[in-house]
Amino acid sequence: MDREKYYNALCKVLDGEHIRAGIGTYGEKTVHSVLKNYFEPYTDSHEMKIGGFVADIAGENGIIEIQTAGFDKLRKKLESFLQVCRVTVVYPIPYNKWIIPVDPVTGASGKKRKSPKKGSPYDIFPELYKIKPYLKNENLSFCIVMLDIEEYRRPPEETGLKRGRRKGWTRYDRIPVALQDEIHIEGVCGWGYFIPEGLPEEYTSKDFASKAGIPVGTAQLVLNVLSETGAVERIGKSGRSYLYRTLI
Numbered sequence: 001m002d003r004e005k006y007y008n009a010l011c012k013v014l015d016g017e018h019i020r021a022g023i024g025t026y027g028e029k030t031v032h033s034v035l036k037n038y039f040e041p042y043t044d045s046h047e048m049k050i051g052g053f054v055a056d057i058a059g060e061n062g063i064i065e066i067q068t069a070g071f072d073k074l075r076k077k078l079e080s081f082l083q084v085c086r087v088t089v090v091y092p093i094p095y096n097k098w099i100i101p102v103d104p105v106t107g108a109s110g111k112k113r114k115s116p117k118k119g120s121p122y123d124i125f126p127e128l129y130k131i132k133p134y135l136k137n138e139n140l141s142f143c144i145v146m147l148d149i150e151e152y153r154r155p156p157e158e159t160g161l162k163r164g165r166r167k168g169w170t171r172y173d174r175i176p177v178a179l180q181d182e183i184h185i186e187g188v189c190g191w192g193y194f195i196p197e198g199l200p201e202e203y204t205s206k207d208f209a210s211k212a213g214i215p216v217g218t219a220q221l222v223l224n225v226l227s228e229t230g231a232v233e234r235i236g237k238s239g240r241s242y243l244y245r246t247l248i
Helices: 005-017 030-039 071-081 122-136 187-194 203-214 217-231
Strands: 047-049 051-058 062-066 085-099 142-154 170-186 232-237 241-246
Touching: 005 030, 005 170, 030 051, 030 062, 030 085, 030 142, 030 170, 047 170, 051 071, 062 071, 062 170, 071 085, 071 122, 085 170, 122 187, 122 217, 170 187, 187 217, 203 217, 203 241, 217 232, 217 241
Parallel strands: 062 085, 085 142
Antiparallel strands: 047 051, 051 062, 142 170, 232 241
């Protein structure tokens, strides 16, 4: 993690070729653009055509794909890219988030408020589930980027910025104002990051949820994905619950 390098990438996007003409007017969303410049400042390596697809970044270390959502859309790219080189999928997660309303008529920003929800690295698992068949591929790795984000939202034109009305609001853009952390997942041992300490030799999703500090439903999804990676295995049942053990 290099916060100075990240700050330089942020300034390049906000003050350089993507000079803001108003929130939401970029051809490329800001989070994606900042991360692309952070992971590869050399723009000649951006948007490289490989095997019929366009990679966000391609260089001597392989391909970097920045995916803010929708890993199901990555399947065809991964099928092609993983045959020829290493692929790192970068997934940004808002750690702290501030919501800023934008008047749809004047463009003026309203009062900023902080969301009470904090992001977690476990937030990537609904997306990982969509690409389970690729998770054991030795050429595939992940980088989870925890960001502080200002999210600009626009209300329906007929309501304006009236208090208490949230229905129908749309997201204009997100400005990733600070880098909090980077989590790199590479190889089967890399998935050990998500396995909390203090688990018994055999455990259920409820045990996992308690030690990881996540809901049981999330733990069930996490264990489903980790079973696919080979980091854990399902070994039977205890009552109505599946039993797992850690393999790494």
